[in-house]
Amino acid sequence: MLTERILKILENAGLFALSPDKNTKLVNSGLDSLTLALLIVELEREFQIKIPVIPLKKEKFESVASIESYLLELGVK
Amino acid sequence: MEFLATDLQHKIALRHNQDEISFLELQREVNVAAAKLRSTSSKLLELQAENTIQFIIQLLAALSNQQPVAVVSKMGIVNHQTSYDPNAALILFTSASTGKAKAVQLSQQNIMANCNAVIKSLNFTAARDQFLFLPLSYSFGLLGQLLPGLMAGLTTHLTENFIDIKTILEADSVPQMWSGVPSHWHAILRIAQLYPLAAQQLTHVISAGASLTIELRTQLIKTFPNAVIYNNYGLTEASPRVLSLSSNSPLFVSNHVGYPVGDWELKLSREQELYIRGSQVMLGYGAGEQSPVKNGWLHTGDIAEITEEGLVSILGRLDHSVKVGGEKVNLDELEQAVNRIPGVGKVALVAIPDSVYEMRLLFFFEKTTMPHPLSIEQIYEKLEESIVLPKSATFIQILETLPLNQNGKLDRASLRKMTEPIR
Numbered sequence A: 001m002l003t004e005r006i007l008k009i010l011e012n013a014g015l016f017a018l019s020p021d022k023n024t025k026l027v028n029s030g031l032d033s034l035t036l037a038l039l040i041v042e043l044e045r046e047f048q049i050k051i052p053v054i055p056l057k058k059e060k061f062e063s064v065a066s067i068e069s070y071l072l073e074l075g076v077k
Numbered sequence B: 001m002e003f004l005a006t007d008l009q010h011k012i013a014l015r016h017n018q019d020e021i022s023f024l025e026l027q028r029e030v031n032v033a034a035a036k037l038r039s040t041s042s043k044l045l046e047l048q049a050e051n052t053i054q055f056i057i058q059l060l061a062a063l064s065n066q067q068p069v070a071v072v073s074k075m076g077i078v079n080h081q082t083s084y085d086p087n088a089a090l091i092l093f094t095s096a097s098t099g100k101a102k103a104v105q106l107s108q109q110n111i112m113a114n115c116n117a118v119i120k121s122l123n124f125t126a127a128r129d130q131f132l133f134l135p136l137s138y139s140f141g142l143l144g145q146l147l148p149g150l151m152a153g154l155t156t157h158l159t160e161n162f163i164d165i166k167t168i169l170e171a172d173s174v175p176q177m178w179s180g181v182p183s184h185w186h187a188i189l190r191i192a193q194l195y196p197l198a199a200q201q202l203t204h205v206i207s208a209g210a211s212l213t214i215e216l217r218t219q220l221i222k223t224f225p226n227a228v229i230y231n232n233y234g235l236t237e238a239s240p241r242v243l244s245l246s247s248n249s250p251l252f253v254s255n256h257v258g259y260p261v262g263d264w265e266l267k268l269s270r271e272q273e274l275y276i277r278g279s280q281v282m283l284g285y286g287a288g289e290q291s292p293v294k295n296g297w298l299h300t301g302d303i304a305e306i307t308e309e310g311l312v313s314i315l316g317r318l319d320h321s322v323k324v325g326g327e328k329v330n331l332d333e334l335e336q337a338v339n340r341i342p343g344v345g346k347v348a349l350v351a352i353p354d355s356v357y358e359m360r361l362l363f364f365f366e367k368t369t370m371p372h373p374l375s376i377e378q379i380y381e382k383l384e385e386s387i388v389l390p391k392s393a394t395f396i397q398i399l400e401t402l403p404l405n406q407n408g409k410l411d412r413a414s415l416r417k418m419t420e421p422i423r
Helices: A002-012 A033-047 A064-073 B023-040 B053-064 B108-121 B139-152 B164-170 B182-192 B214-223 B331-339 B376-386 B412-418
Strands: B012-016 B019-022 B045-048 B069-072 B090-093 B103-106 B129-132 B155-158 B177-180 B204-207 B228-234 B241-246 B265-268 B273-277 B297-306 B312-317 B321-324 B327-330 B347-354 B358-366 B394-399
Touching: A002 A033, A002 A064, A033 A064, A033 B164, A033 B182, B012 B023, B012 B053, B019 B023, B023 B053, B045 B053, B053 B069, B090 B139, B108 B139, B108 B241, B129 B139, B139 B155, B139 B177, B139 B228, B164 B182, B177 B182, B182 B204, B182 B214, B214 B228, B265 B297, B321 B358, B327 B331, B331 B347, B331 B376, B347 B412, B358 B376, B358 B412, B376 B394
Parallel strands: B012 B155, B045 B069, B069 B090, B129 B155, B129 B177, B177 B204, B204 B228, B358 B394
Antiparallel strands: B012 B019, B090 B103, B228 B241, B265 B273, B273 B297, B297 B312, B321 B327, B347 B358
16 A cells, blocks of 8 residues: 555656566656655655655665655654 | 956855855955966866855856866766867856767856846846756856856855755745756646745746746746746857746747847748857857857757747757757767667667656667676666766666568657557
8 A cells, every 4th residue: 555655656756667676776767856856745745744854865765665664664654 | 257246245145055155255265266276277177067155166266367167067078178269268068968078168258248148138136046956067057047146146045956945945935036947847846836835935937958838837827926937048059048038928828939138149041940149159169079150150950930029939950859858969879879888789769758858768778689688777877887868867678679660670660659658
């Protein structure tokens, strides 16, 4: 369920051709610094959380799997 | 040569992270740096562009010394000559997707003419401050925004990190002028719509690099209700600003690109190529590059239409170039360059329209011609070693063999069909 919500947000953020493998690097689907900013805003909105950006932990957004772990770490259920 | 407003000495000129510097302090720092530069060398100074206060001090010091300065991007891929026009003040490099960056030589007069034209046509003096994330190796960032901003007395908030967009919109006071290429505006719009009160603080929305679509123009007007939206056209060889159209015009929500700024004269060739002439035309390219300036007219390579009132529309390109996220990419040159990379086999390139990047690039690699099978990630690594790609707008597929038509030639129509699922 969490994975599906993340995938939907990634698509909304403009990423394309997302791999079914959750560990595939999102940079290959078009994640750049601009879409990362959009992704963070969309994740905050969808999950009603605050994602710390100073300092920005870019490695947390490398793949669907790492985003999922990070969201759980931030208290998303 | 005066690039700093002199009547606002105690106003903040530049802000970067926690650092800030007033116009007075900046002038002093520039004077100190200029004296140091004079004592070390009078030759061409090469600076790597960074959106930092220190970089700007060095740049202004060189300009005030009338010492030629070459500004290179962080990629640092340029191989430039050491001999330049004696009037060259600034050397910028055009986007080099295939590694063939052209060194554009600009004089102090070019730069000053551009800054004055920009300040006037984009009403810079009506803004208090600007938010600048465009790279300063890019003529739009450096000459289109930074220098006119300093001349007009704006505080410039510098960043290279797009995530600062969110932080800035969450702050109490939001910079009034923002600038970006259309792909930036796609993302910024989506973020700004979540911060409507902050979006109301913008007074100037400046777009260049590629023309805004009608849809994007409409959305920008709606999302930034107190801002004037400016659609601009320019090229580094023109220092860079040439045309501008603001949302104050009843013709803004259209495909028109803009009216000439400054002292530009325009005309069309028989093939409808846009030729431009004026005090912003570059001195020329570095040695070995053929100049597109003939008898004072800069041949832009763009096919255009001009109305009786002087309003210009760009209809396309003479060569096989497309704009990807504001960067001009020559498809033929890029495909040839990738085909020359050892180990990747045969490659075909297709560009497809895209709502975010204007165009996306799709590379099809042929597995049977690779000496050793490569994964998509390995191909990306090889591409990055050889060429500069707008990676976020680049997609790779590996096919067993590339499709051929009845004549044995590459079947691009079939490749285009394969792109339909991801459009």
